[in-house]
Amino acid sequence: MPVRLATRGSPLALWQARHVAALIGDDTELVIVETAGDRRQDRPVWEMGGQGVFVKEVQAAVLDGRADAAVHSAKDLPSEPAPGLSIVAVPPRADPRDVLVGARLDDLGPGAPVATGSVRRRAQLAWLRPDLTFVSLRGNIATRLERVPPGGAIVMAAAALERLGLVPPVAHTLDVSVMLPQVGQGAIAVEARDDSTVRAALRPVNDPASFVALAAERGFLGRLAGGCDLPVGAHATVEGDTTVEVEGLLASLDGRTVLRWRARGPVEDAAGVGVSVAESLLACGGQALLEG
Numbered sequence: 001m002p003v004r005l006a007t008r009g010s011p012l013a014l015w016q017a018r019h020v021a022a023l024i025g026d027d028t029e030l031v032i033v034e035t036a037g038d039r040r041q042d043r044p045v046w047e048m049g050g051q052g053v054f055v056k057e058v059q060a061a062v063l064d065g066r067a068d069a070a071v072h073s074a075k076d077l078p079s080e081p082a083p084g085l086s087i088v089a090v091p092p093r094a095d096p097r098d099v100l101v102g103a104r105l106d107d108l109g110p111g112a113p114v115a116t117g118s119v120r121r122r123a124q125l126a127w128l129r130p131d132l133t134f135v136s137l138r139g140n141i142a143t144r145l146e147r148v149p150p151g152g153a154i155v156m157a158a159a160a161l162e163r164l165g166l167v168p169p170v171a172h173t174l175d176v177s178v179m180l181p182q183v184g185q186g187a188i189a190v191e192a193r194d195d196s197t198v199r200a201a202l203r204p205v206n207d208p209a210s211f212v213a214l215a216a217e218r219g220f221l222g223r224l225a226g227g228c229d230l231p232v233g234a235h236a237t238v239e240g241d242t243t244v245e246v247e248g249l250l251a252s253l254d255g256r257t258v259l260r261w262r263a264r265g266p267v268e269d270a271a272g273v274g275v276s277v278a279e280s281l282l283a284c285g286g287q288a289l290l291e292g
Contacts, residue, residue, distance in 0.1 A: 002027040003201050006058045006067035008035055010140050015163050016188050017071040023091060023205045031067040033058045059085055062193060069192040069202060074184030074214055075157075079221040082191070088199050089190040089206040090214050094159035096186035096235060098179050101145065102153035104172040108132065113152035115144075119253060121155045123231035124179045126255025141166065159186040180233035180249040180260065183217040209238040212270045216246045219274030224250065224282075230289055231255075234274065244270045248277040250286045259285055 003024055007017035009032045021028035035057045054076040061067040063084055074090070081087070098121060103112070105128070114125060115137035122134050137144055141160050145168060148154050158173055160166075187210055192198050216236035224232055231251040238244050247262040261280040265273035282290070 002029040003069065003198065004029045004031050004067040006031045006033055006061035006070045008033060008054060008058060011164060012141055012160050013071070013073070016073065020071050020091065020188065020190060020205055024201055025204060026201065031061055033061050059191065062191065068195070068198045069190050072189045072191065074187035074189035075182045077184065077189055079218065079224070084193060085191045087189045087214070088192045089202045090211040091188050091205050092207040093210040093213065094162055094186040096181040097158045097176060098174045098181060099156050099158045099161060100153045100172040100174060101156055101168045102148035102170055104170070105129070105174070108153060109151060113149040114155065115147060115149055115152065116155040118155065118182070119229070120182055120231040120233050121179065123251040123253060123255040124233070124249075124258065125155070127251070127258045128178065130255070157185055176235045176247070180247060181235050183221045183232070183234045184214055187214050189214065212238050212244055212267045216244050216270040216274040219271030220246060220248045220278045221274075223275040223278035234277070236270070236274070238267060242267060244273055246274050246277045248274070248281055250281045250289060252289055257285070257289060
């Protein structure tokens with residue numbers, strides 16, 4: 001029997017599902033699912049509930065038996081796992097950074113427009129450049145690349161451009177010291193039920209370091225309580241086989257306050273290290289942001 005992989009039908013989602021299928025190496029079948037986020041291209045993601053709008057229907061396909069596993073952009077997953085499912089594999093992670101398309105950050109003129117649908121990106125850019133103006137941006141990758149505002153730029157995930165083989169004429173990759181990525185950005189998460197046969201089939205897909213890094217970042221996100229609608233970001237790296245380092249960010253929506261914290265700990269407690277970063281941010285002003 002083929003391993004049935006549930007996925008969205010966007011070009012990027014299909015690339016990711018086919019990548020997982022290639023790593024499995026056996027007979028596979030894609031189960032294409034339309035999500036709420038795909039149906040409502042007229043509204044910003046954060047207005048529709050943020051994380052979860054691109055995954056719930058895909059998860060449902062696994063839970064009701066139409067598929068054996070779900071393939072997601074890890075950044076789309078809510079902080080709380082879906083009952084009955086768990087992340088069982090994370091392939092080697094791609095570049096987690098953000099890219100400014102259309103102009104370099106230093107070349108944007110005063111008041112230049114930047115198009116993005118991400119409150120995380122807006123807040124960090126507003127912190128760096130309070131003069132910038134922001135407009136909303138939705139659509140698939142190719143559509144967004146066609147919407148670079150005159151005299152301005154859009155913000156994209158480096159991994160998306162890389163996976164689809166897109167090379168914009170002007171692309172300025174922003175270091176994580178400049179813009180901290182979204183939790184899970186650049187990572188693919190494969191969810192499954194507690195099925196030993198399916199989990200065995202997915203074993204070749206998993207990269208231990210990427211799995212640990214995602215666990216750490218999701219521990220951070222989970223501690224901030226999934227309903228948090230403030231800008232958050234995190235980036236975890238694994239040193240050798242023993243240590244994980246996590247840097248987390250919590251900001252105000254207007255970007256006037258940006259808090260960052262970093263911590264290290266054992267890979268065996270990756271999620272706990274992420275939680276400790278979140279708790280430190282809450283203690284140094286983050287709680288006041290949440291309550292404000």
